[in-house]
Amino acid sequence: MTRPANSIKLKTTTALLLAMAILFSSRSDAQSRPPAPKASARPKLVVLLVVDQMRADYVDKFLDQWTGGLKRLVNEGAWFRDAAYPYAATETCVGHATISTGAFPATHGMVANAWWDRKEQKMVTCTSDPDPSVKNIGYAGATPKGADTAWHMAVPSFAEELKFQTSGATRIVTFSLKARAALTMAGHKADAATWFDSGAWVTSTVYGPQPFIEEQSKSHPAKADFGKTWALSLPETAYWYSEKALGAVPPEGWDLSFPHPLRGKSGVSEPDSVFYEQWASSPYADTALTTLAEKAVDALKLGNSTGTDFLAVSYSSVDYVGHEFGPRSREIQDILVRLDKDLGNLFAHLDQKVGRGNYVVALSADHGVVPIPEDMQKTGADAGLLHLPELQEKIDKALEAFKYPKPAIARISGSDIYFAPGVYDKLQHDPAGMQTVLDAALSQPGVAAVYRAEELRDRPATQSPAVQAFAYSYFPGRSGDLFILPKPYWLLDGTPLGKPRAYGTGHGVPYNYDQHVPVLLMGFGIQPGQYFQPITPADIAATFAALCGITLSSRDGHVPAEALKHPAASRTPAEPSQLKSAPPSAAITNP
Numbered sequence: 135m136t137r138p139a140n141s142i143k144l145k146t147t148t149a150l151l152l153a154m155a156i157l158f159s160s161r162s163d164a165q166s167r168p169p170a171p172k173a174s175a176r177p178k179l180v181v182l183l184v185v186d187q188m189r190a191d192y193v194d195k196f197l198d199q200w201t202g203g204l205k206r207l208v209n210e211g212a213w214f215r216d217a218a219y220p221y222a223a224t225e226t227c228v229g230h231a232t233i234s235t236g237a238f239p240a241t242h243g244m245v246a247n248a249w250w251d252r253k254e255q256k257m258v259t260c261t262s263d264p265d266p267s268v269k270n271i272g273y274a275g276a277t278p279k280g281a282d283t284a285w286h287m288a289v290p291s292f293a294e295e296l297k298f299q300t301s302g303a304t305r306i307v308t309f310s311l312k313a314r315a316a317l318t319m320a321g322h323k324a325d326a327a328t329w330f331d332s333g334a335w336v337t338s339t340v341y342g343p344q345p346f347i348e349e350q351s352k353s354h355p356a357k358a359d360f361g362k363t364w365a366l367s368l369p370e371t372a373y374w375y376s377e378k379a380l381g382a383v384p385p386e387g388w389d390l391s392f393p394h395p396l397r398g399k400s401g402v403s404e405p406d407s408v409f410y411e412q413w414a415s416s417p418y419a420d421t422a423l424t425t426l427a428e429k430a431v432d433a434l435k436l437g438n439s440t441g442t443d444f445l446a447v448s449y450s451s452v453d454y455v456g457h458e459f460g461p462r463s464r465e466i467q468d469i470l471v472r473l474d475k476d477l478g479n480l481f482a483h484l485d486q487k488v489g490r491g492n493y494v495v496a497l498s499a500d501h502g503v504v505p506i507p508e509d510m511q512k513t514g515a516d517a518g519l520l521h522l523p524e525l526q527e528k529i530d531k532a533l534e535a536f537k538y539p540k541p542a543i544a545r546i547s548g549s550d551i552y553f554a555p556g557v558y559d560k561l562q563h564d565p566a567g568m569q570t571v572l573d574a575a576l577s578q579p580g581v582a583a584v585y586r587a588e589e590l591r592d593r594p595a596t597q598s599p600a601v602q603a604f605a606y607s608y609f610p611g612r613s614g615d616l617f618i619l620p621k622p623y624w625l626l627d628g629t630p631l632g633k634p635r636a637y638g639t640g641h642g643v644p645y646n647y648d649q650h651v652p653v654l655l656m657g658f659g660i661q662p663g664q665y666f667q668p669i670t671p672a673d674i675a676a677t678f679a680a681l682c683g684i685t686l687s688s689r690d691g692h693v694p695a696e697a698l699k700h701p702a703a704s705r706t707p708a709e710p711s712q713l714k715s716a717p718p719s720a721a722i723t724n725p
């Protein structure tokens with residue numbers, strides 16, 4: 135007999151006893167006394183799944199080919215079809231921190247994967263921790279470099295708040311290939327926050343190791359996938375796009391078409407760094423993350439303690455594959471078919487160990503992706519590469535006629551332009567100099583607009599969606615001095631002049647192809663159906679908080695109330711039959 139079945143039985147018995155007690159108490163007693171408080175039922179486990187770079191339209195396009203967990207989320211869950219980030223910096227660290235905290239980057243401060251540190255005059259990653267006592271530690275004997283934590287995140291995560299506000303019974307466990315995903319989902323402290331670095335699973339001293347991860351790292355290391363081949367999993371006629379994605383830049387050792395061998399550099403007999411790049415760009419990495427999540431449920435008995443536990447997995451491989459092969463590729467279609475199977479297995483495991491209806495799941499993405507420019511140009515659309523090094527040269531050159539340090543620009547990172555110390559302060563009192571800079575920037579092919587930091591501070595009321603998007607991303611001290619908005623379908627490209635582009639495409643701007651992501655909720659307290667009201671991924675943490683009865687500090691996220699079961703119904707764990715109950719009139723029945 136498994137624990138979930140017991141716990142459901144126990145609850146049923148408690149409810150029966152409570153009902154009998156009320157029934158047998160004298161009528162006058164019942165009238166004179168206030169009603170006994172109801173036991174507040176909460177989800178036993180909150181599960182957050184992030185698919186890095188998953189565009190919302192992948193669900194619309196490929197749903198019919200899925201049979202596992204992605205299909206189940208649509209069939210049994212609430213599918214938000216118009217979910218989008220409202221801000222400009224559509225990058226990994228930013229999206230994960232937004233989902234995790236329920237706040238926008240102007241509040242949580244994770245404005246990019248990396249930004250220019252004005253004091254140190256160098257780039258810092260969003261997870262770099264300057265505390266000399268913090269160190270990354272590796273599993274299975276690995277010795278990783280660096281020191282990564284979520285200390286840059288200016289507000290606590292939902293998981294941290296859950297643990298803090300509910301007497302600490304909560305366990306927090308997160309996994310990803312990327313530190314910036316695992317750490318932002320977890321927060322400043324956690325029971326386990328694990329990512330992948332140079333062939334090994336790692337964490338840092340702030341979070342500490344877990345014996346079950348050590349055991350899994352030793353018995354099933356990533357290198358066990360050396361020699362495998364990623365081949366198409368559906369019949370060839372099922373694929374939407376041509377065999378070779380136009381403009382794709384595959385990892386070293388791979389051709390433009392399937393099958394893709396995981397054998398490192400050609401000719402090597404042992405796993406090398408090229409193999410680990412191939413592995414990260416393959417469905418095998420998703421499967422490894424799923425297995426780790428299942429091991430966590432078993433080893434820590436997640437969902438079976440007195441509190442509500444938190445388990446999060448960010449699947450990174452769709453992002454690597456998307457950067458290499460673009461959204462219109464067989465590789466994207468196939469890796470989602472494989473992820474659908476992994477998620478089906480994960481949900482089956484949770485059904486068995488936690489109990490169907492005792493856990494709530496949210497699935498979303500940290501950002502979307504733009505089609506590969508060469509592919510987009512085929513349609514006749516105005517698409518291209520916005521060369522950032524060229525832009526930098528232009529601005530520096532234009533300022534030569536004025537009295538500014540040379541070079542005047544310290545760094546361009548994504549859409550953020552950072553000037554050398556003192557330059558921007560001076561430009562703000564030098565209208566001719568400022569106009570020269572703006573004109574130079576606007577003369578670069580692909581630039582649609584340039585915004586100044588002072589236009590974005592304090593989240594000004596504005597009718598301009600672009601200004602609002604940059605304002606939602608603006609965090610003083612970390613964000614740039616000027617911000618470049620490219621034209622639609624123009625990719626910000628930082629490749630040094632004269633070097634070949636090392637990737638197919640990217641993301642990071644305030645257009646719908648980068649902002650529009652899936653949001654799917656399923657399980658405890660969720661009313662199945664399709665919902666078309668616009669929401670943001672910040673609403674996920676707000677919804678989790680509502681279901682768990684805790685309060686978040688930020689008000690950026692809102693609770694999509696129509697997708698929650700009636701409060702009376704959501705206070706008892708749902709039986710499987712309840713999950714299939716008729717949706718309200720506001721929702722459309724899922725296929």
Ligand SMILES: [Zn+2]
Pocket residue numbers: 186187225226227453500501
């Ligand atoms: Zn990402």
